[in-house]
Amino acid sequence: MIEIDITLWFTLGTIAMALGSGGLAYGFVTLSSDRHREYADVVVVTLIATVAYGLMALGIGEITTATGAAVFVPRYVDWLLTTPLHVVFIALIAGAGRRLIAKAASLQAATIVLGFLGALFGTPLKELFFLAGSLAFVGVVYLLVVEAENDAQDRDDVTAGLYRKLRNFVIVLWLVYPVIWLLAPTGYGFMDNETASLVITYIDVVAKVGFGLMALNGLQTLESFDVADRTGYASTDD
Amino acid sequence: MPEKRSGLLPSIVRERYTARLGIALAFAVVVMIAFGGVISAQTSGELRTDVEADLTTQSSAQAAQLETWLSAVEGDVRTTTKLPVFASGDVDQIDRQLDGMVANGDVPRDVVAVHYLDTADMEFLGSSSDVMEGVNPAEQGAAFATDPPAFDGPDDVYISQPFSVPIVDHPIVAVLSPIAGAEDRALVYMIDLESRAASLSTNGETSTVVIDGSGQYVAHPNASKILDAHNDTVIDSVTAANASFQRQGDTVMGMAKMGSHDWTVLTQMPASQAYALSAQINADLLGLVLLAVINLGLIGVTIGSNTALSLRRLANRASEMGAGDLEVDLTTQREDEIGTLYRAFAEMRDSLRAKIGEAKTAQDEAETARKEAERERAEMADLSTHLEAKATEYSAVLDRVADGDLTQRVDPDSDNDAMATVGEELNVALDALETTVADVEAFAREVSRSSDSVRQNADRVGEASRQVSQSIDEIFDGASEQSDRLQDIAAEMETLSASAEEVASSAQEVAQTSQQAAEVGETGRRAAEGAIEEMHAIEEETERTRQAINDLDSDLDEIGEIVDLITEIVEQTNMLAINASIEAAHSNGGEGFAVVADEVKNLAEETKEAAGDIEARIEQIQDQAGETVETMEATSERMAAGVETVTETVDSLETIVERAEEADRGIQEIDAATEDQAETAQQVMAMVDDLTAISQQTVTEADTVANAADEQTDSIAEVTASAGDLLDRADELQSLLDRFEVDQSARDAGAVATAPTEDTA
Numbered sequence: 001m002i003e004i005d006i007t008l009w010f011t012l013g014t015i016a017m018a019l020g021s022g023g024l025a026y027g028f029v030t031l032s033s034d035r036h037r038e039y040a041d042v043v044v045v046t047l048i049a050t051v052a053y054g055l056m057a058l059g060i061g062e063i064t065t066a067t068g069a070a071v072f073v074p075r076y077v078d079w080l081l082t083t084p085l086h087v088v089f090i091a092l093i094a095g096a097g098r099r100l101i102a103k104a105a106s107l108q109a110a111t112i113v114l115g116f117l118g119a120l121f122g123t124p125l126k127e128l129f130f131l132a133g134s135l136a137f138v139g140v141v142y143l144l145v146v147e148a149e150n151d152a153q154d155r156d157d158v159t160a161g162l163y164r165k166l167r168n169f170v171i172v173l174w175l176v177y178p179v180i181w182l183l184a185p186t187g188y189g190f191m192d193n194e195t196a197s198l199v200i201t202y203i204d205v206v207a208k209v210g211f212g213l214m215a216l217n218g219l220q221t222l223e224s225f226d227v228a229d230r231t232g233y234a235s236t237d238d
Numbered sequence: 239m240p241e242k243r244s245g246l247l248p249s250i251v252r253e254r255y256t257a258r259l260g261i262a263l264a265f266a267v268v269v270m271i272a273f274g275g276v277i278s279a280q281t282s283g284e285l286r287t288d289v290e291a292d293l294t295t296q297s298s299a300q301a302a303q304l305e306t307w308l309s310a311v312e313g314d315v316r317t318t319t320k321l322p323v324f325a326s327g328d329v330d331q332i333d334r335q336l337d338g339m340v341a342n343g344d345v346p347r348d349v350v351a352v353h354y355l356d357t358a359d360m361e362f363l364g365s366s367s368d369v370m371e372g373v374n375p376a377e378q379g380a381a382f383a384t385d386p387p388a389f390d391g392p393d394d395v396y397i398s399q400p401f402s403v404p405i406v407d408h409p410i411v412a413v414l415s416p417i418a419g420a421e422d423r424a425l426v427y428m429i430d431l432e433s434r435a436a437s438l439s440t441n442g443e444t445s446t447v448v449i450d451g452s453g454q455y456v457a458h459p460n461a462s463k464i465l466d467a468h469n470d471t472v473i474d475s476v477t478a479a480n481a482s483f484q485r486q487g488d489t490v491m492g493m494a495k496m497g498s499h500d501w502t503v504l505t506q507m508p509a510s511q512a513y514a515l516s517a518q519i520n521a522d523l524l525g526l527v528l529l530a531v532i533n534l535g536l537i538g539v540t541i542g543s544n545t546a547l548s549l550r551r552l553a554n555r556a557s558e559m560g561a562g563d564l565e566v567d568l569t570t571q572r573e574d575e576i577g578t579l580y581r582a583f584a585e586m587r588d589s590l591r592a593k594i595g596e597a598k599t600a601q602d603e604a605e606t607a608r609k610e611a612e613r614e615r616a617e618m619a620d621l622s623t624h625l626e627a628k629a630t631e632y633s634a635v636l637d638r639v640a641d642g643d644l645t646q647r648v649d650p651d652s653d654n655d656a657m658a659t660v661g662e663e664l665n666v667a668l669d670a671l672e673t674t675v676a677d678v679e680a681f682a683r684e685v686s687r688s689s690d691s692v693r694q695n696a697d698r699v700g701e702a703s704r705q706v707s708q709s710i711d712e713i714f715d716g717a718s719e720q721s722d723r724l725q726d727i728a729a730e731m732e733t734l735s736a737s738a739e740e741v742a743s744s745a746q747e748v749a750q751t752s753q754q755a756a757e758v759g760e761t762g763r764r765a766a767e768g769a770i771e772e773m774h775a776i777e778e779e780t781e782r783t784r785q786a787i788n789d790l791d792s793d794l795d796e797i798g799e800i801v802d803l804i805t806e807i808v809e810q811t812n813m814l815a816i817n818a819s820i821e822a823a824h825s826n827g828g829e830g831f832a833v834v835a836d837e838v839k840n841l842a843e844e845t846k847e848a849a850g851d852i853e854a855r856i857e858q859i860q861d862q863a864g865e866t867v868e869t870m871e872a873t874s875e876r877m878a879a880g881v882e883t884v885t886e887t888v889d890s891l892e893t894i895v896e897r898a899e900e901a902d903r904g905i906q907e908i909d910a911a912t913e914d915q916a917e918t919a920q921q922v923m924a925m926v927d928d929l930t931a932i933s934q935q936t937v938t939e940a941d942t943v944a945n946a947a948d949e950q951t952d953s954i955a956e957v958t959a960s961a962g963d964l965l966d967r968a969d970e971l972q973s974l975l976d977r978f979e980v981d982q983s984a985r986d987a988g989a990v991a992t993a994p995t996e997d998t999a
Contacts, residue, residue: 157554161547168543172535176528183524192518195525203532210536221571 626830
């Protein structure tokens with residue numbers, strides 16, 4: 001009899017991420033080689049998540065915070081690496097410049113770091129870090145929704161559509177994270193660690209594998225439309 | 239149509255599918271959260287009630303249990319005090335009794351020691367515990383000793399306040415009861431509160447504490463807490479009749495007051511523990527809500543966003559199509575209704591494109607036609623100007639041509655084909671005209687030359703004729719002389735018969751005369767032969783002239799054909815001119831062209847007239863030539879007759895010569911044989927008579943020949959006159975043609991054309 005506890009969720013998360021990585025890696029076959037580099041972004045994301053979930057399933061990297069809540073370090077390391085990668089991918093699809101990409105990725109990394117700090121400390125530092133992290137995330141949202149949109153409007157509308165879809169996907173899903181964070185023991189503990197981990201595992205799988213699938217589908221669509229300009233930094237005069 | 243629609247939703251929501259979907263999903267989330275809240279509230283309330291009931295029940299039960307136990311202790315004490323051994327006062331026995339009671343477990347649970355107390359001295363006289371014997375509880379500070387109870391009777395039982403004494407390592411509650419039948423003696427049951435508390439309390443997280451009336455712990459899971467003051471006063475409200483529930487900080491507790499004692503039993507547990515299930519359910523509910531939110535968000539951003547993006551893209555495409563861009567890309571990978579919609583739009587676009595393409599083609603055609611018309615109008619204007627200029631140019635050239643310069647050519651290089659054709663045809667006509675005129679000139683020259691030649695020949699024939707005539711005259715003269723001589727011979731012969739001597743001499747004379755006659759005859763014969771030769775020459779000359787004239791006739795026929803050709807060309811030119819006039823009439827403002835056409839027409843008519851003139855003249859020449867030929871033929875015939883006559887004359891003359899020789903020989907014979915002279919004279923007479931007759935005939939013949947020669951001479955003169963006339967006509971024609979200036983090449987061409995005539999001339 002499998003025991004329904006946090007390890008189960010992490011194990012399921014590991015399996016899902018591994019399957020997702022495999023499935024997405026197969027996507028390389030369907031894409032032309034000049035899209036492989038950008039597509040590698042989303043596959044690397046699921047691979048990192050697979051490793052992180054594997055570690056958590058093995059019970060490695062769990063620390064107890066000042067408030068007595070358990071915090072999983074691999075999860076934050078995962079987020080610290082993968083969420084900026086997602087931001088970079090979206091910004092690349094939008095055809096944003098290096099500066100914008102660097103800014104958005106840095107802010108996203110800061111969001112995770114601040115969230116981690118918030119989880120470690122108790123009130124009032126917790127709220128302070130949470131607010132700072134939220135502000136950083138608002139910055140990311142602003143950069144992706146407003147500034148990258150300006151760049152995306154110069155793209156063909158298939159690419160721009162893919163950008164908007166991925167952006168909306170990420171923003172809507174990522175808006176759930178702070179809510180979970182607040183409800184979970186890292187925040188105010190309305191949810192126990194198990195439930196929170198279940199929810200986080202689910203949303204992680206959806207956000208990473210789902211994102212990867214949408215990106216793959218989108219890139220395939222772009223290829224089928226034979227959109228001339230790549231999602232690189234070059235020609236945005238479309 | 240800015241139709242104002244007042245809906246329940248704000249316009250920003252009404253106008254955006256994503257907003258609608260977002261609102262719907264948000265509504266779903268809100269409903270879920272609300273229902274989750276309701277479930278949470280219901281289950282939490284239920285669970286709270288359960289926990290309350292559970293805890294109060296537990297506290298009541300514990301209180302009851304404690305009550306029962308205390309009662310048991312009281313009962314036991316009461317019963318024990320009634321034992322006779324205690325009333326005896328025998329300390330040793332009592333001590334043994336006490337030891338045995340405790341050791342055998344004859345005391346209620348948690349009673350750890352029983353003492354035999356001297357209440358007056360406050361000293362344990364005996365005890366189940368040896369160390370306690372002789373101990374003064376008052377000194378130890380035992381509650382019952384410091385504040386000794388007053389017993390109403392032997393059944394009275396006193397339960398002391400909890401206390402601790404140095405000699406005992408655990409808090410104690412003492413239960414005292416006076417011993418019946420003994421003064422100032424009491425039995426003291428010492429209850430180990432720690433043990434009691436331990437037995438009371440805990441199953442799981444639930445702990446039970448007992449607080450006495452003075453507010454200190456009687457029992458507590460944490461032994462060290464026993465006898466500490468309970469810092470809360472809420473227990474005052476608790477009555478024995480109803481147990482109550484209370485939450486203090488993180489602890490929830492059920493409280494029940496014991497009926498017999500001023501003790502309160504608190505069954506308490508940490509709130510988190512008590513409400514763990516509720517919290518778990520709430521957490522799970524939250525998790526469920528979050529998962530639902532995530533999934534709804536997913537639906538929103540995938541299906542909703544996809545649909546919205548697809549529809550917006552389609553809307554943009556449709557707008558672009560509306561704006562006229564029918565090249566919009568309407569391909570989609572979707573295969574659902576939106577894919578169908580895209581394909582329907584694509585079909586619509588293709589259909590529109592086809593329709594608009596058709597319309598555009600029609601419009602383009604109309605535009606092209608309009609432009610064509612404009613261009614044609616401009617071209618017409620240009621053409622008209624061009625035609626006018628061209629016409630003026632043609633007119634100038636034609637004027638110069640009319641002035642006789644046939645080397646002039648129009649420049650047919652024109653944008654207008656008809657004009658170019660007119661120009662080319664005009665040039666062809668002018669070429670033909672020039673060539674013709676050159677031909678005619680060459681022919682005229684040739685005729686002139688031929689006529690000259692004919693005249694010269696005729697002159698030569700005339701000369702020959704005159705010589706013939708002269709010769710014939712000479713013949714005639716000779717013949718006459720011969721005749722005279724013959725008459726002389728006859729006379730002489732008559733004289734001969736008279737005189738033989740005379741005959742001999744006469745014969746000598748006759749022989750001489752005969753010799754002369756033979757010589758004269760020979761001369762006559764030679765003259766006649768010369769005449770014949772001359773006449774043959776004349777005949778040949780005449781034949782050649784006749785042939786020349788016949789050639790001339792055929793040349794004239796050729797000229798007639800050429801003139802016919804010219805007439806035809808002229809008629810074509812005339813037709814062209816008429817066509818050009820019609821063209822000019824069609825093209826507005828082609829008056830100049832019409833003028834040219836008229837000019838061309840006039841020129842053609844003039845040319846036609848000139849050609850007619852030439853034809854008439856050629857016919858005249860032909861008639862003349864015919865006459866000449868006839869005359870020449872007649873001459874030729876007469877010549878032949880003359881030749882015949884002359885030949886006959888020659889024959890006669892030969893005969894004369896022969897006869898004269900014969901006469902000579904006869905005279906020689908006469909001379910030799912005078913004997914036969916008479917006969918011979920007779921024969922000679924007859925011969926002379928024959929000779930005379932022949933001579934007479936010769937004279938007559940010569941006269942006829944002379945007449946023929948004269949006639950021939952007349953004919954030749956006539957030929958000469960005709961040839962001169964022809965020459966005059968040819969000269970006249972040439973002077974008529976000299977008016978036309980023709981190019982050297984045309985002249986050469988004309989010369990070549992007439993060359994065969996020269997060869998046969």
